[in-house]
Amino acid sequence: MTRKSGHTANWAPSRRAFLTGAAGAALTTSAATALPGAARAAGDPAITEIKDWNRYLGEGVDAAPYGAPSPFEAHVVRRDVPWLTADPVSSVNFTPLHELDGIITPNGLCFERHHAGVATIDPAEHRLMINGLVDTPLVFTMQDLQRFPRENRLYFLECAANTGMEWRGAQLNGCQFTHGMVHCVVYTGVPLKLLLDEAGLKASGTWLLAEGADAAAMTRSIPLEKALDDCLVAFKMNGEALRPEQGYPLRLVVPGWEGNMWVKWLRRLEIGDAPYAQREETSKYTDLLDDGTARRHTFVMDVKSVITSPSPQAPVTHGKGPLVITGLAWSGNGRISRVDVSLDGGRNWQTARLDGPSLSKALHRFYLDIDWDGSELLLQSRAIDEAGYVQPSKDALRAARGVNSIYHNNGIQTWQVRADGVVENVEVS
Template identity: 70%
Template sequence: MSKKPNRTSRRGFLRTALAGGAAAIASPALTADSNPANLPPNVADWSKTLGEGVAVRTYGKPAKSEAHIGRRDVSWLTASPQSSVSFTPLHEIDGIITPNGLCFERHHSGIAEVNPADYRLMLHGLVDKPLMFTLDDIKRMPRVNRAYFCECAANSGMEWRGAQLNGAQFTHGMVHCVMYTGVPLKVLLNEAGLKPSAKWLLLEGGDAAAMTRSLPLAKALDDALVAYRMNGEMLYPENGYPVRMVLPGWEANIWVKWLRRIEVGDQPWHTREETSKYTDVMADGQARRFTYVMEAKSVITNPSPQAPINHKSGFTVLSGIAWSGRGKIARVDVSIDGGRNWRPAKIDGPAWDKALTRFYYEFDWDGSELLLQSRAMDESGYVQPSKTELRKYRGVNSIYHNNGIQTWHVRSNGEVENVEVG
């Protein structure tokens, strides 16, 4: 029973489907690894013998058959894996919470392995009293629990000029959503006391890029968190252990990881990450800067190119996620004809402020070709635009903040491809 049904069989499925036509699709991928000896009327192996006892698995992992699920990178995107990105497998998860080990990664100089005993957070600048905090200090403070999405500004950035990467993991996988535990930043600022001239904060990481971003004071005093836990566990090293910034609804780049220093000042610093990167070049060559808010966006995660439909027709559930940096998701619409006609999707589970929100759309599939789209609307009334609309405003060279509507083409054999429609 340790055979592994996994992505190779999925790919095999695609290949056979294309080569052999409809007949080859009759046997879905997963049954290829099935063992008749375990099927009724036979009694399965696991029903007859003792399994492993407790505490053999001191830290549990997903079932062996699920071991292929993981973050992946696109090696041609970047010059080195230390300054690169890996993507969350959105097509393999459901609900709104991302498992810690699947949260996308973006590092600028690799993962900093911080010794918690040597961790220090320095707070200085335009304050009454510059302060130094240990990790224990931070964990002693009043804390809150909040689930927020965290999305890289460059999520879907490869798709500005057209459909390019064939999988929701690669087109939309630079987003995750976990429950953070942390201290409101304003609690820390109150310990130091802000000078009246304070207007901006510099956030600095302790990694070998000493990643820095300028943060407007208003956000710092609003909902900014100095977080140390994700989904109850201490942050994972790749997500900033032991302490990172959480800036709800704002681009992930400013959520500085391995946070080591906060300086209070009276003007922005214009660091590399907010000038040469994370600024949005418009069609006329001018650039928008400080484009913090991640706008309403959604994507159907199942089916999607890495997760084809394995039944030929009949009752079908489309599943997807929506989110907005401007607040709660108010509604999601779904189209199966490429955006010509829309119907409201069903939101299930919590629709929290600035968190991923899960939607479903159920219908009887007649087995004909589909052009699937989803369209998110947030509580501010902002409606996720089509890619064509977005390009009218921004051209195709922006790299960042592509929240255009995604189209998946479903063939009658269940295979799915990332396409553009006009």
């Protein structure tokens, strides 16, 4: 008998055959949908059998050196919106927040935003240069960087344009699209301060220019005070190497600040004595106000939250009774101290349960477990951070900044849950 004969015999269909055969058929003939109640007695005639999965041997440990999700989860993917931009090489796709739980985003589902496609970089050839107002300009290989002391930190990363479409009213029907330009992973990297100290900062240095090795040569100015505080030059996310679309092999981590500043494919850091007024901090990533002036250097991502389920892509399919309301909250100012949830469009609020580690500038998961009576809900969440900032209403934001802006919309989101469980993106005043 050969080593593998045991699980390739006729009576034991391979996993692939099983998926396209028996299980595929079962998906269309299943009676197990939307049963009422939170559990049922074992004698319930609706339950005809405990399915006999154990008649089949499955794949062995040699089948998938790097694993993948179940084929039954094929719908849990990043999604782009083709009409949003002229070309997918300068565009965005969105994290499927409505399908996730906890506070870690799996690397394969972290949203992408790039300006000239995903750079393909051989780490053995990659270099990081530090120049400008330093005593000794330096060039580091990846191996050089990995000889400095490292840190591991869990941080959210949010695009400044996240929720940008909502400035002018409810636009997109799903939190993946309204709020999906955020993710949260553990970064491993070297504190930027250590590298700058190695080069030696001249006293006149006040700003840093970070430059990427992609075809957009993404460049952003960062105050040196921030660079010396908590920035990292990271080479790993969630334990493994950065993903290509997240800057492999090197990315700048700028905790709590807008995602565009977290320069990917990082190749150069220049020290100067003023901001550099690059394209991505003048014509873009500034906030045009009603009076024609623009807010600039709006780096911090303000306190924000969103209910991820129920939501338009995650309707209530089980009818009334126990219902888990869950969502995410975050703030560039530190920890989230409280999240309130309203069922009636902001008239009344209940304090949600925060669950899981509470770490500064990371996503926080919240829950409100209710007994739903089946009547319409107008779901809202409102986060408060440890600095005391309270997430504002969309109307309050518009009164302060007008509706010309694309960036920094941290307004309270409203989901209408209808009696039939369907959920819509709506606005309430």
